Amino acid sequence: MGRLILNRVPMKKRDPKERIKTFEEVALGYTPEEAIKEAERCILCKRPPCVKGCPVNIDIPAFIALIQQGKFVEASKKIKENNPLPAMCGRVCPQEEQCEEVCIIGKKGEPVAIGRLERFVADYEAAQGEVEIPEIPPPTGFKVAVIGSGPSGLVCASELVQMGHKVTIFEALHKPGGVLMYGIPQFRLPKEIVAREIDYVKRLGVEIVTNFIVGKTMTLDELREKEGFDAFFVGTGAGYPRFMGIPGENLLGIYSANEFLTRVNLMKAYMFPEYDTPVKVGDRVIVVGAGNVAMDAARCALRSGASEVTIVYRRSWKEMTARIEEIENAKEEGIKFMILHNPVAFYGDESGWVRKAELIKMELGEPDESGRRRPVPIKGSEFRVPVDTVVEAIGQVPNPVVPQTTPGLKTTRWGTLVSSPTTGATTKEGVFTGGDIMTGAATVILAAGTGKVAAKYIDYYLRNRDKPGVWEELTKDIKE
Amino acid sequence: MGYKIVKKRVLGPDSKMFVIEAPYVARNAKPGQFIILRVNERGERIPLTVAGSDREKGSVTIIFQEVGKTTKLLGTLEEGDEILDFVGPLGKPTEIENFGTVMTLGGGFGTAVLYPLVKAIKEKGNYVITAIGARTKDLVILEDEMREISDEVYITTDDGSYGRKGFVTEVLADFLKEGRKIDRVFSVGPVPMMKATANVTKPYGVKTIVSLNPIMVDGTGMCGACRVEVGGKTKFACIDGPEFDAHEVNFDLLMKRLGMYREEEKASLERFLEEIKKSGRA
Numbered sequence: 001m002g003r004l005i006l007n008r009v010p011m012k013k014r015d016p017k018e019r020i021k022t023f024e025e026v027a028l029g030y031t032p033e034e035a036i037k038e039a040e041r042c043i044l045c046k047r048p049p050c051v052k053g054c055p056v057n058i059d060i061p062a063f064i065a066l067i068q069q070g071k072f073v074e075a076s077k078k079i080k081e082n083n084p085l086p087a088m089c090g091r092v093c094p095q096e097e098q099c100e101e102v103c104i105i106g107k108k109g110e111p112v113a114i115g116r117l118e119r120f121v122a123d124y125e126a127a128q129g130e131v132e133i134p135e136i137p138p139p140t141g142f143k144v145a146v147i148g149s150g151p152s153g154l155v156c157a158s159e160l161v162q163m164g165h166k167v168t169i170f171e172a173l174h175k176p177g178g179v180l181m182y183g184i185p186q187f188r189l190p191k192e193i194v195a196r197e198i199d200y201v202k203r204l205g206v207e208i209v210t211n212f213i214v215g216k217t218m219t220l221d222e223l224r225e226k227e228g229f230d231a232f233f234v235g236t237g238a239g240y241p242r243f244m245g246i247p248g249e250n251l252l253g254i255y256s257a258n259e260f261l262t263r264v265n266l267m268k269a270y271m272f273p274e275y276d277t278p279v280k281v282g283d284r285v286i287v288v289g290a291g292n293v294a295m296d297a298a299r300c301a302l303r304s305g306a307s308e309v310t311i312v313y314r315r316s317w318k319e320m321t322a323r324i325e326e327i328e329n330a331k332e333e334g335i336k337f338m339i340l341h342n343p344v345a346f347y348g349d350e351s352g353w354v355r356k357a358e359l360i361k362m363e364l365g366e367p368d369e370s371g372r373r374r375p376v377p378i379k380g381s382e383f384r385v386p387v388d389t390v391v392e393a394i395g396q397v398p399n400p401v402v403p404q405t406t407p408g409l410k411t412t413r414w415g416t417l418v419s420s421p422t423t424g425a426t427t428k429e430g431v432f433t434g435g436d437i438m439t440g441a442a443t444v445i446l447a448a449g450t451g452k453v454a455a456k457y458i459d460y461y462l463r464n465r466d467k468p469g470v471w472e473e474l475t476k477d478i479k480e
Numbered sequence: 481m482g483y484k485i486v487k488k489r490v491l492g493p494d495s496k497m498f499v500i501e502a503p504y505v506a507r508n509a510k511p512g513q514f515i516i517l518r519v520n521e522r523g524e525r526i527p528l529t530v531a532g533s534d535r536e537k538g539s540v541t542i543i544f545q546e547v548g549k550t551t552k553l554l555g556t557l558e559e560g561d562e563i564l565d566f567v568g569p570l571g572k573p574t575e576i577e578n579f580g581t582v583m584t585l586g587g588g589f590g591t592a593v594l595y596p597l598v599k600a601i602k603e604k605g606n607y608v609i610t611a612i613g614a615r616t617k618d619l620v621i622l623e624d625e626m627r628e629i630s631d632e633v634y635i636t637t638d639d640g641s642y643g644r645k646g647f648v649t650e651v652l653a654d655f656l657k658e659g660r661k662i663d664r665v666f667s668v669g670p671v672p673m674m675k676a677t678a679n680v681t682k683p684y685g686v687k688t689i690v691s692l693n694p695i696m697v698d699g700t701g702m703c704g705a706c707r708v709e710v711g712g713k714t715k716f717a718c719i720d721g722p723e724f725d726a727h728e729v730n731f732d733l734l735m736k737r738l739g740m741y742r743e744e745e746k747a748s749l750e751r752f753l754e755e756i757k758k759s760g761r762a
Binding site for chain 2: 172173174182210211212213216217218239240241243245249250252253255256258259262263267268272273274275276277278280351352399400401
């Protein structure tokens with residue numbers, strides 16, 4: 001092994017001037033030559049910290065070694081031993097806070113671009129034609145229902161089906177994928193890629209039933225009693241939007257980020273009238289909040305015809321929860337930022353359309369529960385700015401439908417399910433959880449990680465449930 | 481792999497009834513609930529009230545009025561055709577008990593939404609007075625069906641071409657003025673009619689329930705498109721409703737929000753009608 005190469009191989013991106021006119025993917029990915037060059041920066045640590053940094057424990061040095069040898073398809077298969085969704089995770093994982101954060105090379109220079117390499121091999125394998133399916137063990141005879149087809153459910157289902165269980169995913173919307181489909185925009189995560197990786201999960205043997213709302217179409221208990229499911233995984237996410245609760249919020253032109261993104265991404269409003277669902281984006285748009293969802297909404301608004309899009313955030317640059325890469329992308333595209341400001345009211349015209357937002361200036365006080373400095377309004381600093389469209393991206397909470405219709409399933413005051421942090425087991429026997437309804441709103445890969453852990457313990461439960469004390473063992477560290 | 485239309489019936493010049501094969505929805509559907517459907521891959525999701533369901537046959541009945549592109553397109557489908565997506569039952573079922581005497585009001589197409597409620601209210605042993613109204617005689621729907629399940633039926637038309645000239649709310653107002661005992665009112669129809677009902681009953685303190693029809697996308701509490709103001713608080717019609725206490729509803733806001741996509745709806749419809757013309761279909 002030669003000298004350390006401190007800088008990573010850059011990944012090509014579409015020019016900002018071009019990309020704001022289209023929903024085509026912004027990042028273009030590595031070529032095989034670039035991938036090998038980047039892979040060669042990895043020193044293949046014997047005790048690799050990156051694997052521990054990965055919520056699904058991908059054997060990162062092993063797949064990178066395969067790239068070094070030009071064995072791209074094998075590298076992709078190596079990843080899929082731990083993660084069935086590499087093309088998606090390679091694109092949307094916050095690697096800079098996980099595997100790449102702890103990369104040894106990162107101590108001296110830029111860490112190895114693990115995410116870009118993951119994406120490259122997944123795309124490479126898919127381009128070779130139909131992706132091969134690993135061998136599935138003989139059926140165990142157990143049936144598991146996975147509720148929600150977002151990242152946690154997809155990973156949980158893939159794991160379980162590869163252990164020989166019969167798995168059915170129930171999805172409320174008309175397309176599987178959850179936030180991957182309705183939330184994350186085309187230009188960051190093309191829906192063809194989501195569909196491709198979901199197809200892989202289906203080919204593993206997972207059945208996906210769409211248009212089925214557990215709690216409405218049938219309750220969890222009905223699925224157990226009438227359809228004979230032996231265990232459940234609740235991965236229904238954090239899909240319930242929060243609103244600020246300020247005057248004028250129900251004026252026309254004010255959206256939750258969930259509605260705005262669902263219209264644009266799932267319903268393809270950016271192709272209206274070819275697609276039937278419209279979205280209204282005026283000239284001046286403000287997006288409230290500065291997480292990844294806010295960046296997505298702002299960049300969608302820009303691509304949907306807004307002339308000026310501004311992120312309004314009550315804290316400062318440092319506290320923003322969005323990935324740095326996404327903030328950079330937004331800035332490059334001309335999104336404006338108003339930090340240390342917060343809306344306090346909206347005003348409309350006679351027909352009920354929002355026309356002005358009243359903002360107040362903020363300053364940072366003492367740290368709050370999240371450890372970030374608490375934003376405090378500066379009295380008397382209110383002023384009004386003209387707006388035509390507002391998107392509130394201030395967070396989501398878990399959807400209450402499943403907990404409300406499932407006796408015995410307890411929730412915390414944040415609406416998440418009371419569960420064991422080690423096993424995902426809930427307060428109801430045979431029911432496990434993962435993803436945002438377990439942890440509160442987090443990332444795709446953390447959701448995937450919890451889905452994977454739950455799968456392991458669901459398997460354990462199914463094989464041992466007749467022994468006394470098994471459920472108690474799985475739930476012993478539940479704190480209510 | 482869609483949801484098959486097993487029966488189609490034309491109810492009026494622009495209202496139709498479909499019976500759709502959807503066993504899972506049929507299993508748990510109750511009066512007051514709705515479904516969301518999407519006709520095809522490029523289609524929008526629209527909510528429609530469950531007009532009836534048959535658990536044995538695994539079918540759900542929907543009644544719709546052709547007002548925009550999606551409902552017009554839906555109306556062109558025939559028995560044996562399939563709808564791509566059909567999900568439900570959504571929303572809370574109507575709270576029905578033996579109230580005593582119940583007056584139910586259906587305005588225009590709202591009569592179709594009202595019909596399953598009237599049936600359920602009657603089954604609970606209530607004395608049911610129904611008033612149905614329409615702009616003109618041709619638009620009066622479900623009269624025979626309502627007569628079968630109601631104790632009294634009154635018809636009004638705006639132009640006086642059939643029944644009493646005027647509005648259904650006037651029938652209600654007269655009863656209340658005469659001192660007739662009415663224990664509960666259900667009113668379904670255009671927003672101004674539901675608002676008028678609320679104004680009529682409020683001075684008498686008669687609890688009045690309306691079924692709201694705001695714009696929806698997912699129908700499961702995910703987006704907040706359907707938010708309405710009830711008692712000064714924001715509610716989601718899809719999961720908190722669709723039925724609310726009429727005396728608490730901000731009808732003016734509802735009306736405004738219903739018009740949010742008027743231009744787009746118009747453009748979409750014109751485009752569709754143009755396509756139909758070109759393809760030479762009826």
